[in-house]
Amino acid sequence: MKKIQDFRVKEYRWLNETGYLLTLYSDLKIEPVLPGNFAEIQVPGTPEVFLRRPISVFDADYENRSITFYIKVAGKGTKKLGELNQGTIVNIIYPLGNSFTVNGSKNVLVVGGGSGIAPFVLLADELKKKNIKTTFLFGARTKKEIVLTREFGRLGKVWVTTEDGSLGEQGLVTQHTVFKDILTFDKIYSCGSDPMMKAVAKIAGENRIDCEVSLENMMACGIGACLCCVTETTSGNKCVCTDGPVFNSKELAWQI
Amino acid sequence: MADLTVKIKDLVLKNPVTTASGTFGFGEEFADFIDLNLLGGIFVKGLTLKPREGNDYPRMAETASGMLNAVGLQNKGIGYFISDIYPRIKDLDTEIIPNVNGSTIEEYVEVAEKLNEVEGINAIELNISCPNVKEGGMAFGVSCPSAIAVTDAIRKVYDKTLIVKLTPNVTDITEIAKGVEVAGADAVSLVNTFLAMAIDSKTRKPVLSTVTGGLSGPAIKPIALRMVWQVYHAVKIPVIGIGGIMNATDAIEFMLAGATAIQVGTANFIDPQVSVKIIEGIEAYCKEHNISSVSELTGALENR
Numbered sequence: 001m002k003k004i005q006d007f008r009v010k011e012y013r014w015l016n017e018t019g020y021l022l023t024l025y026s027d028l029k030i031e032p033v034l035p036g037n038f039a040e041i042q043v044p045g046t047p048e049v050f051l052r053r054p055i056s057v058f059d060a061d062y063e064n065r066s067i068t069f070y071i072k073v074a075g076k077g078t079k080k081l082g083e084l085n086q087g088t089i090v091n092i093i094y095p096l097g098n099s100f101t102v103n104g105s106k107n108v109l110v111v112g113g114g115s116g117i118a119p120f121v122l123l124a125d126e127l128k129k130k131n132i133k134t135t136f137l138f139g140a141r142t143k144k145e146i147v148l149t150r151e152f153g154r155l156g157k158v159w160v161t162t163e164d165g166s167l168g169e170q171g172l173v174t175q176h177t178v179f180k181d182i183l184t185f186d187k188i189y190s191c192g193s194d195p196m197m198k199a200v201a202k203i204a205g206e207n208r209i210d211c212e213v214s215l216e217n218m219m220a221c222g223i224g225a226c227l228c229c230v231t232e233t234t235s236g237n238k239c240v241c242t243d244g245p246v247f248n249s250k251e252l253a254w255q256i
Numbered sequence: 257m258a259d260l261t262v263k264i265k266d267l268v269l270k271n272p273v274t275t276a277s278g279t280f281g282f283g284e285e286f287a288d289f290i291d292l293n294l295l296g297g298i299f300v301k302g303l304t305l306k307p308r309e310g311n312d313y314p315r316m317a318e319t320a321s322g323m324l325n326a327v328g329l330q331n332k333g334i335g336y337f338i339s340d341i342y343p344r345i346k347d348l349d350t351e352i353i354p355n356v357n358g359s360t361i362e363e364y365v366e367v368a369e370k371l372n373e374v375e376g377i378n379a380i381e382l383n384i385s386c387p388n389v390k391e392g393g394m395a396f397g398v399s400c401p402s403a404i405a406v407t408d409a410i411r412k413v414y415d416k417t418l419i420v421k422l423t424p425n426v427t428d429i430t431e432i433a434k435g436v437e438v439a440g441a442d443a444v445s446l447v448n449t450f451l452a453m454a455i456d457s458k459t460r461k462p463v464l465s466t467v468t469g470g471l472s473g474p475a476i477k478p479i480a481l482r483m484v485w486q487v488y489h490a491v492k493i494p495v496i497g498i499g500g501i502m503n504a505t506d507a508i509e510f511m512l513a514g515a516t517a518i519q520v521g522t523a524n525f526i527d528p529q530v531s532v533k534i535i536e537g538i539e540a541y542c543k544e545h546n547i548s549s550v551s552e553l554t555g556a557l558e559n560r
Contacts, residue, residue, distance in 0.1 A: 221525040225281035228316035
């Protein structure tokens with residue numbers, strides 16, 4: 001069930017100049033969160049930030065009643081969320097949206113671009129529970145933007161590409177050599193920029209591999225009321241907040 | 257405890273707090289957060305004769321103390337509402353008030369005719385103020401003759417309470433209000449959103465796919481409040497106040513300016529429980545000020 005709940009800032013872990021992990025804790029029990037779910041976070045103390053910010057849940061710790069978000073500074077809201085004092089009250093609405101489907105695969109490829117790695121810890125935990133072999137491929141412009149590879153390394157093999165070649169293979173994510181063996185994978189999950197996900201979905205389609213992508217459209221309500229965050233699908237406009245954020249790439253009306 | 261009921265012609269609301277069309281879905285979206293039965297009414301998402309996909313993404317832009325939207329009346333059509341959605345919400349102990357739209361007078365009339373037959377629906381809101389559709393919508397609400405024509409046509413086929421939702425994008429909103437009153441409106445609700453625009457200086461492009469959209473939120477509240485006050489003094493029918501109401505104090509200000517009831521809109525996106533908090537706040541205000549009936553507040557603005 002969706003819930004509106006006050007949390008408090010527990011800690012920050014800055015990963016680079018603009019990316020951080022924000023951990024919030026609550027006195028109350030926390031709701032079960034599925035891989036791909038997100039929260040609408042109210043940015044405290046900023047009248048200039050009017051709407052909540054939809055952010056993927058990075059991790060949840062039910063025992064310690066804490067929830068962690070991987071946030072990249074993109075504007076006023078995400079900047080302010082990185083500047084709160086410990087103990088500041090942060091109100092969130094969660095868990096929102098659908099989740100990645102995890103079933104029947106044997107060997108999956110998880111492709112993340114930039115902050116698109118956010119939902120993949122919860123996903124990889126679930127894949128591990130089901131003994132599904134997981135390979136990660138993360139891409140960014142440069143080395144500094146590649147983060148958390150050690151954490152993901154515990155959950156599967158991690159490959160990296162950077163556009164400037166400062167870490168891993170040089171080039172775009174979809175140019176990585178892992179795609180030479182693409183047919184060894186039976187499922188692809190992807191989250192990142194639209195062009196990257198489209199490129200990944202194209203390869204998946206050409207090789208008839210099932211592919212799920214998580215979209216990051218701008219939202220107002222996050223609960224399917226305002227119809228602002230729609231994406232075009234094969235069956236009309238659908239809300240990314242309630243019908244998504246995860247879509248099978250075949251459902252999307254992407255010209256690829 | 258104060259009597260919170262208010263009357264809009266034959267429509268009785270258990271309290272003056274309702275939710276604005278387009279900001280509250282069909283109510284169900286908020287069932288996890290509040291008891292919907294507590295609300296005075298729910299103005300459900302705008303309906304058209306045929307299904308509409310709405311405008312392309314992006315349809316939303318955050319602005320200072322508000323937001324723009326350009327949804328464009330995405331809905332599955334009046335038929336689907338009556339057959340599939342209404343049965344799920346009809347047993348709620350609150351007034352379900354459909355918001356009626358059309359590209360032509362004939363379309364408006366056909367939607368209203370269908371709703372006239374639905375038992376349990378005691379009122380409709382005629383939307384002649386949507387700024388986000390190419391045909392119809394606000395085009396009807398910006399001139400007196402067309403506002404009168406569509407209201408008059410609907411009045412002929414709709415027997416129950418008819419509320420007309422007005423646009424603020426006019427030179428003199430009182431002229432339109434007086435026009436629809438003469439044409440048979442039982443009440444007016446105002447204001448819909450203000451035609452507005454947002455630009456991304458980095459890309460040099462408009463933020464919205466439609467270039468312009470409708471501004472809502474606290475940014476418009478003082479203008480909306482002024483318009484409600486003006487219209488209250490210009491017409492005899494009840495006025496429903498809308499425009500950037502974020503809390504009970506805002507709601508009470510609208511009532512003092514002349515509103516019989518109010519609609520909470522954009523605030524629902526920020527706090528899905530805000531409508532119920534506003535009811536509680538109005539109740540507390542009445543207690544504190546020894547008000548026995550909330551309707552005493554309507555137009556109770558005193559001279560400076």
